[in-house]
Amino acid sequence: xxxxxxxxxxxxxxxxxxxxxxxxxxxxxxxxxxxxxxxxxxxxxxxxxxxxxxxxxxxxxxxxxxxxxxxxxxxxxxxxxxxxxxxxxxxxxxxxxxxxxxxxxxxxxxxxxxxxxxxxxxxxxxxxxxxxxxxxxxxxxxxxxxxxxxxxxxxxxxxxxxxxxxxxxxxxxxxxxxxxxxxxxxxxxxxxxxxxxxxxxxxxxxxxxxxxxxxxxxxxxxxxxxxxxxxxxxxxxxxxxxxxxxxxxxxxxxxxxxxxxxxxxxxxxxxxxxxxxxxxxxxxxxxxxxxxxxxxxxxxxxxxxxxxxxxxxxxxxxxxxxxxxxx
Amino acid sequence: xxxxxxxxxxxxxxxxxxxxxxxxxxxxxxxxxxxxxxxxxxxxxxxxxxxxxxxxxxxxxxxxxxxxxxxxxxxxxxxxxxxxxxxxxxxxxxxxxxxxxxxxxxxxxxxxxxxxxxxxxxxxxxxxxxxxxxxxxxxxxxxxxxxxxxxxxxxxxxxxxxxxxxxxxxxxxxxxxxxxxxxxxxxxxxxxxxxxxxxxxxxxxxxxxxxxxxxxxxxxxxxxxxxxxxxxxxxxxxxxxxxxxxxxxxxxxxxxxxxxxxxxxxxxxxxxxxxxxxxxxxxxxxxxxxxxxxxxxxxxxxxxxxxxxxxxxxxxxxxxxxxxxxxxxxxxxxxxxxxxxxxxxxxxxxxxxxxxxxxxxxxxxxxxxx
Numbered sequence: 001x002x003x004x005x006x007x008x009x010x011x012x013x014x015x016x017x018x019x020x021x022x023x024x025x026x027x028x029x030x031x032x033x034x035x036x037x038x039x040x041x042x043x044x045x046x047x048x049x050x051x052x053x054x055x056x057x058x059x060x061x062x063x064x065x066x067x068x069x070x071x072x073x074x075x076x077x078x079x080x081x082x083x084x085x086x087x088x089x090x091x092x093x094x095x096x097x098x099x100x101x102x103x104x105x106x107x108x109x110x111x112x113x114x115x116x117x118x119x120x121x122x123x124x125x126x127x128x129x130x131x132x133x134x135x136x137x138x139x140x141x142x143x144x145x146x147x148x149x150x151x152x153x154x155x156x157x158x159x160x161x162x163x164x165x166x167x168x169x170x171x172x173x174x175x176x177x178x179x180x181x182x183x184x185x186x187x188x189x190x191x192x193x194x195x196x197x198x199x200x201x202x203x204x205x206x207x208x209x210x211x212x213x214x215x216x217x218x219x220x221x222x223x224x225x226x227x228x229x230x231x232x233x234x235x236x237x238x239x240x241x242x243x244x245x246x247x248x249x250x251x252x253x254x255x256x257x258x259x260x261x262x263x264x265x266x267x268x269x270x271x272x273x274x275x276x277x278x279x280x281x282x283x284x285x286x287x288x289x290x291x292x293x294x295x296x297x298x299x300x301x302x303x304x305x306x307x308x309x310x311x312x313x314x315x316x317x318x319x320x321x322x323x324x325x326x327x
Numbered sequence: 328x329x330x331x332x333x334x335x336x337x338x339x340x341x342x343x344x345x346x347x348x349x350x351x352x353x354x355x356x357x358x359x360x361x362x363x364x365x366x367x368x369x370x371x372x373x374x375x376x377x378x379x380x381x382x383x384x385x386x387x388x389x390x391x392x393x394x395x396x397x398x399x400x401x402x403x404x405x406x407x408x409x410x411x412x413x414x415x416x417x418x419x420x421x422x423x424x425x426x427x428x429x430x431x432x433x434x435x436x437x438x439x440x441x442x443x444x445x446x447x448x449x450x451x452x453x454x455x456x457x458x459x460x461x462x463x464x465x466x467x468x469x470x471x472x473x474x475x476x477x478x479x480x481x482x483x484x485x486x487x488x489x490x491x492x493x494x495x496x497x498x499x500x501x502x503x504x505x506x507x508x509x510x511x512x513x514x515x516x517x518x519x520x521x522x523x524x525x526x527x528x529x530x531x532x533x534x535x536x537x538x539x540x541x542x543x544x545x546x547x548x549x550x551x552x553x554x555x556x557x558x559x560x561x562x563x564x565x566x567x568x569x570x571x572x573x574x575x576x577x578x579x580x581x582x583x584x585x586x587x588x589x590x591x592x593x594x595x596x597x598x599x600x601x602x603x604x605x606x607x608x609x610x611x612x613x614x615x616x617x618x619x620x621x622x623x624x625x626x627x628x629x630x631x632x633x634x635x636x637x638x639x640x641x642x643x644x645x646x647x648x649x650x651x652x653x654x655x656x657x658x659x660x661x662x663x664x665x666x667x668x669x670x671x672x673x674x675x676x677x678x679x680x681x682x683x684x685x686x687x688x689x690x691x692x693x694x695x696x697x
Binding site: 051056057059062063066069070073074075089092093096102103104105108110144165 | 468472500531
């Protein structure tokens with residue numbers, strides 16, 4: 001086991017897959033000569049050269065489209081968005097091309113492509129730079145969506161994503177690149193589509209992903225101090241959803257809280273809530289609650305931002321509520 | 328009459344207008360010194376002089392196949408056999424035929440939703456094309472794409488794209504892969520002049536020029552983006568004036584002759600293939616029908632349409648064949664064979680089954696395939 005930051009785990013995944021398969025290349029803004037805006041791709045240009053570490057101008061629609069066209073022609077691009085906020089200007093490329101070309105061509109084309117980068121709020125970047133894109137990218141078929149929260153998951157899932165023959169949306173987080181954790185030595189692959197229990201428990205199921213994981217774990221610790229046992233499930237893949245893992249836990253706890261970065265209207269949290277309600281309605285002893293962003297544009301000021309973003313305290317309140325604990 | 332209307336209304340007899348117009352717009356003359364009109368430029372560009380009768384007959388027949396296919400589809404549309412949007416290529420056939428004739432194995436065509444002509448020219452079965460329009464299981468893409476989304480990878484048709492400009496970066500990506508793999512292929516990316524004003528086009532062309540990709544962007548300027556004439560789309564009439572900003576070679580001519588268009592485009596393609604010189608080509612052409620079947624084209628005058636009919640490459644092809652000695656009977660025989668092919672295409676499409684219900688689940692992810 002090596003202790004790595006998430007950024008290092010991601011870099012190792014890219015490096016190993018580039019060494020393994022010459023068709024894999026990285027493309028995006030500042031990925032090469034600048035060594036990556038968040039240093040995920042540091043050193044890769046020196047190792048692989050400009051053919052395979054491709055700096056682009058500021059043109060998300062352009063380089064996302066180039067990645068798609070290259071994937072159709074047999075390459076395996078890793079497209080880095082400096083942040084998923086900037087993917088909004090490439091949305092048509094992902095929605096209408098990446099997600100649809102295999103179906104539209106009746107299976108003539110395969111699109112092995114990863115779109116990766118930081119997602120959701122960082123810290124005091126205001127509304128245009130603090131958005132969680134799950135609700136957009138999980139909202140249509142033809143893609144898989146992954147969100148990682150630990151170095152081991154980051155490496156194992158990115159390697160799987162690069163080897164997958166489908167378009168993959170791969171969410172990271174600016175504020176989590178320095179998070180450290182143990183990563184298994186040697187070839188480390190984690191299957192896409194599998195959730196993981198990050199903290200076992202018996203009283204309340206807390207479903208989370210991405211930045212939500214740290215909040216959920218902190219809330220579970222607070223709840224434990226009050227004698228409430230929480231099982232924290234990290235979805236890791238948001239599309240397709242691992243219904244089985246969530247349902248198995250809720251059948252045990254009879255209670256479910258969702259903790260995540262993202263707006264409450266529609267989206268992945270609402271989807272999980274719908275599935276739990278449909279798949280194990282009779283097992284529920286309380287309404288499913290969601291702890292997420294307030295339905296607002298993110299403000300810059302630190303005190304306001306803290307109010308909008310979910311906190312362990314807010315998550316704890318929801319955990320108490322579904323357990324009918326008075327405070 | 329403004330210069331804009333001059334170029335739009337008098338394509339046939341207005342070579343001098345084109346020249347004046349072009350020089351006024353500051354256009355760079357083509358590197359090979361060709362005239363703006365492909366067929367009537369330097370003598371060496373003349374179609375008849377550069378093609379045998381057999382070749383002329385072959386290219387004429389290919390153009391005629393596209394026209395008859397489109398006319399047949401239009402009839403089927405009015406009969407309710409085709410739904411959705413149907414954008415016809417009538418008037419622009421020479422561009423697809425010229426391109427298909429100059430392509431080498433491995434070369435790719437990426438085009439717009441006005442894509443039937445390329446499919447026919449590239450050798451797709453007319454029955455499969457018609458069946459796609461009919462939404463049948465035997466269609467080119469199994470009945471899931473329809474008119475606007477033709478794909479035939481094995482024929483070099485890498486797609487008809489229905490979001491304007493969206494395919495330009497994708498085509499650049501194909502060319503990126505060619506350069507990455509050194510496969511020697513050229514990607515031909517066709518777009519309407521209406522696509523010159525959207526962001527993805529600019530981004531794709533900039534990247535192609537920046538990276539010197541083996542690609543030729545071809546604007547099929549039929550002068551109308553749906554119902555909006557060029558003069559209300561663009562502050563300049565000559566769209567190749569944008570090429571220097573992307574370091575793209577550029578050329579521009581009226582498509583009135585299939586052979587000359589093929590030869591001129593082939594030289595540009597070889598420079599893209601061998602000399603790292605991507606290009607932006609503007610082909611002045613005309614669609615004789617509306618934007619789609621629901622468009623009566625009332626924004627154009629009959630005089631304008633008639634003027635363009637005089638430069639219809641199909642009519643020119645027929646006249647040249649007559650000049651080469653083909654009789655009425657010879658030409659009728661060619662047409663009869665083409666009409667029979669299209670009748671057979673309709674019969675095939677009619678007789679074909681719709682897609683199986685479970686086909687809707689296919690091909691979203693690779694795991695969906697059996």
